[in-house]
Amino acid sequence: MMMASHPFNLVVGSRLQLEAETDDCSRPVTLLGYLEPHSVMLSWPEQDGTCLALAVDEPVLIRFEAGDSLYQFQSRILRTCTDPYPYLHIAFPEGVHSVQGRRASRIPVNDMAMMLVMEEQGQKLSVALADISMTGARLVAGTRLGEVGERFSIEIPSMSGDGGRRLVLPCEVRYVREEMSSNAGKRVYHHGVEFAGLNHQALAFIEQYIGNKVVERRGAGG
Template sequence: MDDSGLHAPAQNREYAFPSMKLKIGDRLQLQLPPPLAQEKHTVRLIGYCEGVSLLVMPPHGFAMKLVEGENIVVRFFSGEHVFGFTSTLDHIVRIPFEYLHLSFPEKVQGVRIRKFPRIQTRLDATVSSAALDGHPLSCTISDISISGASLLAEADLGKEGENVIVSAKLEVLGNPHELELNEAIRSCSGKGEEERHYGIEFQKMDAGHKLVLSSFIYQESLEEI
């Protein structure tokens, strides 16, 4: 597996707000301030006045817990870019229905989904193959890129060169996705030890899975935006 360039940091740069091409109804990811920041929440954009304010629906069940004046990190995933910016919660409207006024972003950071870094993660997954007689084995994805991943497993998942199917659940913008990827084992180490390490390469990923995986990778790698 060729990992050249995969460990390079994502090249994010500043974009103009119109570059996001936001539309009414688009889903945005909000990262709330402490102590509400443990989870990310998906909301709908219901309008904006450029240079003035963004209008979004509140995270379900959280409107009463939010405080005006707090900063909120906003992320948006398009088909080609991942964008992020910080807004201030200017006002909470409660009548006739709840929605939030967020300050218009002074600057927007973004990354074009083109070169994909390898990110560290701890994803539960299962591996199946003809050699395993249809009995999936549990493993952990310890890092992942658009071209491959590293697996940790207590069981023997197969030999170098063998094809396997790895299944895992990802969350992108608060929405769950199930991936089932055809992969080839490229390396194996730690035989005879309590935990074995496998390097795998993805084979012929379809466009839908590629978009979900690339969005997940950039979602995780742009936490600081």
């Protein structure tokens, strides 16, 4: 894996992904602040609406997007706090590295329909995947799928050639934009979603899927 150093110059409020050693999923967190070279302050990651069990000195891996690149750094938990709200202090990174930047880019898809699973109603809807990155995607549908902060899952067909197997990706709505479709003249809704709680299998799938799309676009001269 080719990696290059990168300065830690994130803006407070940025969304990051935290992966703890005791957890097999990547959890979204918010950057609350930092003081170089001491610590980075993050919101406490949640699992099913409750704070994830974390311990002082536990190693963590942090990933984030900047521009069209994906970055990561290793750290450890320095302190856990619950007052006045749950948050963490992790060690300030000794180095931040880029991870094969092309795979963090938002890759246009447009030709792919997939199933969206509404967790509360248990219903499934067919929606279009407009673009995708390692940390999120843009979904397009003729109806509003949810409000900012709501969670649902999307199902993408597996690339393993095993028939009808599909991979489930939990996500959370970050924005909803309404506009008129250029080709049909109908109202459509664009939903920016952030992946939440992805396991290693899901992350590997997205990485491979984006890599395949990049190859396809280059082959088509896109």
